[in-house]
Amino acid sequence: MADVRVKICGLRSAADMAAVVAAGAGYAGFVFFPKSPRNLTLEQARLLAFAAPPGLAKVALTVGADDATLDAIIDAVPLDMLQLHGQETPERVAEIRERYGLPVMKAIGVADEGDLAMLTEYSLVADQILIDAKPPKGADLPGGNGLSFDWRLLVGRKWLRPWMLAGGLTPENVAEAIRLTGARQVDVSSGVESAPGLKDAAKMEKFVRAAT
Numbered sequence: 001m002a003d004v005r006v007k008i009c010g011l012r013s014a015a016d017m018a019a020v021v022a023a024g025a026g027y028a029g030f031v032f033f034p035k036s037p038r039n040l041t042l043e044q045a046r047l048l049a050f051a052a053p054p055g056l057a058k059v060a061l062t063v064g065a066d067d068a069t070l071d072a073i074i075d076a077v078p079l080d081m082l083q084l085h086g087q088e089t090p091e092r093v094a095e096i097r098e099r100y101g102l103p104v105m106k107a108i109g110v111a112d113e114g115d116l117a118m119l120t121e122y123s124l125v126a127d128q129i130l131i132d133a134k135p136p137k138g139a140d141l142p143g144g145n146g147l148s149f150d151w152r153l154l155v156g157r158k159w160l161r162p163w164m165l166a167g168g169l170t171p172e173n174v175a176e177a178i179r180l181t182g183a184r185q186v187d188v189s190s191g192v193e194s195a196p197g198l199k200d201a202a203k204m205e206k207f208v209r210a211a212t
């Protein structure tokens with residue numbers, strides 16, 4: 001599968017960054033969400049971002065962050081993209097995009113066909129759309145739960161913006177997910193971990209190989 005770009009989300013250490021680079025991923029994601037096992041400090045993220053080679057896009061994931069939080073992240077960490085993984089409205093997405101001048105990827109949780117209208121709505125204001133599984137009711141995390149959705153919902157659909165498939169992808173299922181949905185970009189976190197928040201270099205390598 002040529003030309004598929006992989007995002008590996010939730011890096012926390014220099015070893016994670018080295019493994020992402022060695023595997024050949026196109027995006028590296030840093031999670032700024034205190035409840036997450038993948039949460040990292042501004043200083044940790046700054047060091048990892050400076051260790052990233054040119055061409056690897058550095059993405060900060062936030063959840064309903066206010067301007068002060070985003071200001072602090074952007075001041076500390078050299079970034080290529082913001083990933084908004086909360087309940088940000090289309091107006092807020094547009095505001096963030098305008099304020100920071102960085103491309104914005106809006107994550108949308110999908111469980112059934114009724115959720116697809118939101119993808120169209122947000123593709124009018126975001127630079128990219130991340131199509132993720134909807135978290136279970138009452139979940140601590142709005143993403144990164146290792147759950148997938150029915151990929152057949154995406155068959156034959158088109159959106160105005162580039163999009164990325166996420167949710168429960170693993171080295172074992174990513175090729176089938178790409179085949180079915182036609183995704184040109186995929187995002188993974190839990191599926192390349194040995195425990196929550198602990199990335200596994202061998203799984204990262206296997207995932208990128210299976211996806212590309």
Ligand SMILES: O=C(O)c1ccccc1NCC(=O)[C@H](O)[C@H](O)COP(=O)(O)O
Pocket residue numbers: 009010031033036037038039061063085130132141142143144145146147166167168169187188189190191
């Ligand atoms: O990873 C987290 O802990 C997290 C916390 C809060 C919001 C989103 C979070 N993760 C999002 C992702 O890592 C991915 O973009 C996506 O949800 C895929 O995750 P997974 O199903 O674990 O592969």
